[in-house]
Amino acid sequence: MEIKKIENGNELKLAVAGRLDTTSAPELEAEIASMPDVTDSLVLDFSELEYISSAGLRVLLAAQKKMNVKGKMTLTGVNEDVMDVFEITGFSDILTIE
Amino acid sequence: MISIRHLRKEYEEATPLLDVNAEIEKGEVISVIGPSGTGKSTLLRCINALESPTSGQILIDGEDITDKNCKKHLLRRKMGMVFQSFNLFAHLNVIENVMKAPVDLLGKSRQEAYDRGMELLRTVGLADKATAFPDELSGGQKQRVAIARTLATDPEIVLFDEPTSALDPTMVGEVLAVIKSLAKEGLTMMIVTHEMKFARDVSTRVFYMDEGEIYEDGTPEQVFDHPVREKTRQFIRRLKVFEESITSHGFDFLAVNTRLEEFGRRHLVPQKTVRCAETVFEELCVQTLLPLSDGEPDIRMTLEYSEENESADMRISYGGRSFASLGEADPLSAALIGNSATEIAFRETGSAEYPHEITLKLK
Ligand SMILES: Nc1ncnc2c1ncn2[C@@H]1O[C@H](COP(=O)(O)OP(=O)(O)O)[C@@H](O)[C@H]1O
Ligand SMILES: [Mg+2]
Numbered sequence A: 001m002e003i004k005k006i007e008n009g010n011e012l013k014l015a016v017a018g019r020l021d022t023t024s025a026p027e028l029e030a031e032i033a034s035m036p037d038v039t040d041s042l043v044l045d046f047s048e049l050e051y052i053s054s055a056g057l058r059v060l061l062a063a064q065k066k067m068n069v070k071g072k073m074t075l076t077g078v079n080e081d082v083m084d085v086f087e088i089t090g091f092s093d094i095l096t097i098e
Numbered sequence B: 001m002i003s004i005r006h007l008r009k010e011y012e013e014a015t016p017l018l019d020v021n022a023e024i025e026k027g028e029v030i031s032v033i034g035p036s037g038t039g040k041s042t043l044l045r046c047i048n049a050l051e052s053p054t055s056g057q058i059l060i061d062g063e064d065i066t067d068k069n070c071k072k073h074l075l076r077r078k079m080g081m082v083f084q085s086f087n088l089f090a091h092l093n094v095i096e097n098v099m100k101a102p103v104d105l106l107g108k109s110r111q112e113a114y115d116r117g118m119e120l121l122r123t124v125g126l127a128d129k130a131t132a133f134p135d136e137l138s139g140g141q142k143q144r145v146a147i148a149r150t151l152a153t154d155p156e157i158v159l160f161d162e163p164t165s166a167l168d169p170t171m172v173g174e175v176l177a178v179i180k181s182l183a184k185e186g187l188t189m190m191i192v193t194h195e196m197k198f199a200r201d202v203s204t205r206v207f208y209m210d211e212g213e214i215y216e217d218g219t220p221e222q223v224f225d226h227p228v229r230e231k232t233r234q235f236i237r238r239l240k241v242f243e244e245s246i247t248s249h250g251f252d253f254l255a256v257n258t259r260l261e262e263f264g265r266r267h268l269v270p271q272k273t274v275r276c277a278e279t280v281f282e283e284l285c286v287q288t289l290l291p292l293s294d295g296e297p298d299i300r301m302t303l304e305y306s307e308e309n310e311s312a313d314m315r316i317s318y319g320g321r322s323f324a325s326l327g328e329a330d331p332l333s334a335a336l337i338g339n340s341a342t343e344i345a346f347r348e349t350g351s352a353e354y355p356h357e358i359t360l361k362l363k
Helices: A025-033 A054-070 A080-088 B040-047 B072-077 B094-104 B110-123 B139-151 B169-184 B196-202 B220-225 B230-237 B253-266 B271-292 B331-340
Strands: A002-008 A011-020 A041-045 A049-052 A072-076 B002-009 B017-024 B029-033 B055-060 B079-082 B157-161 B188-192 B205-210 B213-218 B240-246 B299-306 B311-318 B341-348 B356-362
Touching (some): A011 A025, A011 A054, A025 A054, A054 A072, A080 B331, B017 B040, B029 B196, B040 B188, B072 B079, B079 B139, B094 B139, B110 B139, B110 B169, B139 B169, B169 B188, B169 B196, B196 B220, B196 B253, B205 B220, B220 B230, B240 B253, B240 B271, B253 B271, B271 B356, B331 B341, B331 B356
Parallel strands (some): A011 A041, A041 A072
Antiparallel strands (some): A002 A011, B002 B055, B240 B299, B311 B356, B341 B356
């Protein structure tokens, strides 16, 4: 997995490429934990994300809870396979997917 | 372009080629498949005149290369060969490797060889590595340079002998992609390969070799979907089995996924099924069973794929505490497992080594 980070004022964009699974999810978790205090908009660009497992979903859930307090979280470029996972787990109802 | 007639090759210990016959036309892309030891490499080496046949004829553009009077070196120029091992010159950089044959053998000017060489490096996606030395490159990059070097003599046909067999699985894709793009450009090629998905996608024709001959010859659809002869059937439809064991909490998860994807590619397992296998392996073996095992884990996963009925069955055997229904799993993991399988069954085996077993039919 690879994460590209773009900070733009109060917006933080993380482009996640590859697999978000048991081994790589902690990396994204750490990236989100170290988010600047001023960030009130977190954008997760998933256009290069190929696979997500429950470990990845848990990180998204924690991030969503955190951003509910601080501002908003948006997912972009979600592919069909990943969308399928969001749908069967009910995450498509919790997350803001553009 | 190439006619092979009653080709026979005997060695002291073995006779890999008994009676090989084939007509190969310009623009054909032929995959040569078959069990090991059936003479695939021997056939390529005979065509390239690296080996003299015991009897029979090989005509290239009408000239018989088995004829003593034939100018082998001239004919060999019409052909290029790419081997499993890349054999680059270690003391020359990438572009010098590619320029060597055109300058030394074909008498091209250095400028001409350089321009063509750079063009070829662009084709294989390595123009930015022109001045790198071979030991600075990955295996996949080396093989792409070897392909560019072979193309530099402008061969009319290129023979590949298992071009990806010596590569790390993560690098197979990039080399196959280069070969595929050459096929699109209309280059005549013969490729010995074990990559069945690739063979199906890229070839205009498939030779299945066995019993000392081209045992079955046809389009990829004919050979892969409707093989006529018994041995071809067995080879194509044989059950494909993938096995992995988790024996430590810190096992290499990434490596297992890479092997699983490699297995899927080799045996034409649909991408969706591979995804389901990855999901079940991660959610059930790694997320659910692994934390249940105190001490040294021992979880064995077997995936059986049958091409004949396109079904994939997974069996997971393990020791330690039992896990007897999806309801005991984390809800997220349970949802993902449920979405990947059409059937799931839990069973006690009675064996001391692996007392518990879970079987799944994957989607
Ligand atoms: N140079 C050689 N000397 C002696 N026996 C050989 C030689 N090359 C190949 N063979 C034998 O010929 C048979 C076919 O080999 P090969 O063409 O390499 O098969 P494949 O490429 O299909 O695996 C094998 O039994 C092998 O041992
Ligand atoms: Mg061989």
